[in-house]
Structure formats: structure tokens, C-alpha cells
Amino acid sequence: xxxxxxxxxxxxxxxxxxxxxxxxxxxxxxxxxxxxxxxxxxxxxxxxxxxxxxxxxxxxxxxxxxxxxxxxxxxxxxxxxxxxxxxxxxxxxxxxxxxxxxxxxxxxxxxxxxxxxxxxxxxxxxxxxxxxxxxxxxxxxxxxxxxxxxxxxxxxxxxxxxxxxxxxxxxxxxxxxxxxxxxxxxxxxxxxxxxxxxxxxxxxxxxxxxxxxxxxxxxxxxxxxxxxxxxxxxxxxxxxxxxxxxxxxxxxxxxxxxxxxxxxxxxxxxxxxxxxxxxxxxxxxxxxxxxxxxxxxxxxxxxxxx
Numbered sequence: 001x002x003x004x005x006x007x008x009x010x011x012x013x014x015x016x017x018x019x020x021x022x023x024x025x026x027x028x029x030x031x032x033x034x035x036x037x038x039x040x041x042x043x044x045x046x047x048x049x050x051x052x053x054x055x056x057x058x059x060x061x062x063x064x065x066x067x068x069x070x071x072x073x074x075x076x077x078x079x080x081x082x083x084x085x086x087x088x089x090x091x092x093x094x095x096x097x098x099x100x101x102x103x104x105x106x107x108x109x110x111x112x113x114x115x116x117x118x119x120x121x122x123x124x125x126x127x128x129x130x131x132x133x134x135x136x137x138x139x140x141x142x143x144x145x146x147x148x149x150x151x152x153x154x155x156x157x158x159x160x161x162x163x164x165x166x167x168x169x170x171x172x173x174x175x176x177x178x179x180x181x182x183x184x185x186x187x188x189x190x191x192x193x194x195x196x197x198x199x200x201x202x203x204x205x206x207x208x209x210x211x212x213x214x215x216x217x218x219x220x221x222x223x224x225x226x227x228x229x230x231x232x233x234x235x236x237x238x239x240x241x242x243x244x245x246x247x248x249x250x251x252x253x254x255x256x257x258x259x260x261x262x263x264x265x266x267x268x269x270x271x272x273x274x275x276x277x278x279x280x281x282x283x284x285x286x287x288x289x290x291x292x293x294x295x296x297x298x299x300x301x302x303x304x305x306x
Contacts, residue, residue: 057126058255117183149303150249157224179217273302
């Protein structure tokens, strides 16, 4: 899927709503004057001053603007969605959006490195204001966080070595360990639908990739975007199952009851849809990995899914 021709992005400046400050242009973390936080950032600045009915803490939109900084939980090891480049700057599809969100709010982006299993915890304890870490929307997660409108489609997929491609999980036994990342929809799906499989669980994407390369499992089950990217960038691996389970969406998440921030993010996503922002995001960050053929399948504009 390499070397596909990039599509022409549509640029139409629009006025943002919900009190957001409009700013022209956008870029990756390294190019954004409105972003801070290098690799290894773990503690968010600012303090959460509000408590929800369930005991979760958060900062309102006004408090975030007053502080001049928004704390955003992102991945640091999940290329091409959220990763740290050779200069120590955050890059990727989620970061491209996060940069623009911070700019339009008129604040700096402070990036806080997160892992799949602690995304909800970081919101509930006030360590971050918003999660933009390839976060799949599920009914179970809706009970613990509030999701904004989606900006990407996703489903699960399975990648395995080319000399022994896994094309059906029904062919596996307990003697065929399957690699998953703790706290992901892949883990939940396999536990519910394939309880007899042996799962090799890892906390980070980097460790899961290393495990597959080292032969610790017969296959790796994860978001299909991730396994497709792995197979395209690493010789000797093939995606035998491109779509597993239901089709889902990826969206930003905020702490329960943080309505002002949720409304602002929803307004931003709707407004960015008018300028086809997420298609441009894809073309800047994902097209080299997936090619132009996947663009319309993966990208969601304006929070509207078909």
C-alpha cells in the first residue's frame, strides 16, 4: 500500500462556533507553535477543580482557557496515529487534530503520554482534560467517560507471519497464543467471543509488536488500522483477517459531566468537517501507510457516519 498518490485536500475557511477562536492552518506537533510537551511528559499542568457525581474530577472549558493550556492524553508509540519522532516531538493523525483543537481554543497543547489501559483513569483523576488516543467508542466505555463526535471508522483485524497466515480464529486452539494489548477492544472481544484462546497480554503497542516479531504468539489482534500499518511496514507479515467483529468509531473522550468541554469539541468537529479537515489530516499523516484507497473508508467528517 506504499507510494500512493496523495489526494488534493479541500481548504475552505469557516467560522468556528461555541466560543472557539478561529485560527488559520494546522500542522504536526513539531510545527505547531501552540503545542508543548516532549517525549516522556507524564504529569499534566493545571489542576482539576470540579467533581462529578461519581467522584471524577475535571476542568471546565473556561478553566482550561484561563490556564492557557489543555492537557491531552495521547499515545507515544502508536505510529501513525500518535508517536514521538526522532526530534522528540509528537506526531500522527491524533496529534494533527489535537494541535488544531488547541489552536482553535486559544491555548497550548500539553501532551501526556498514555497507554491503552489507563486512558479512562487519566480522565477520571484529572490528569488529562481530553483523550485523543485512538479511542474506540463502546457501550461499556460510555458508562465511564463521555465521548464526543467520531472522527474515524475502525474495526478489529488480525496480522500474522506470512508463512502461517491466520485467516480464521476458529482454527486456533489454546496452544496457539494470541497477542493483544490490555485495555483494548481486541482484548474484550476475544474474551467474550473466544474464551478458549490463550491471550498474551502486553501494556504497550511497542511490546506487542516486539512479541509478534519474536514469535511469542501466532497472531496479533488489534485495530485493523494498526495491523494493516504493521503489515505494510514490515516484510514477512500479512493481514489474514481485515475486519473482525463489528465496525466501530474512534472519538475524543472527556470526563463524565464535563459538558462545556464536550460541547466545544463537538462544535469543533462539526466546523472542521465543513473544510474537510480530517481528509487533509489523513493525507498528511496516514496516506503513506494506507494509500488513498482507504481514505474515504476510514475518515469521518463532521462527526457524521453513514
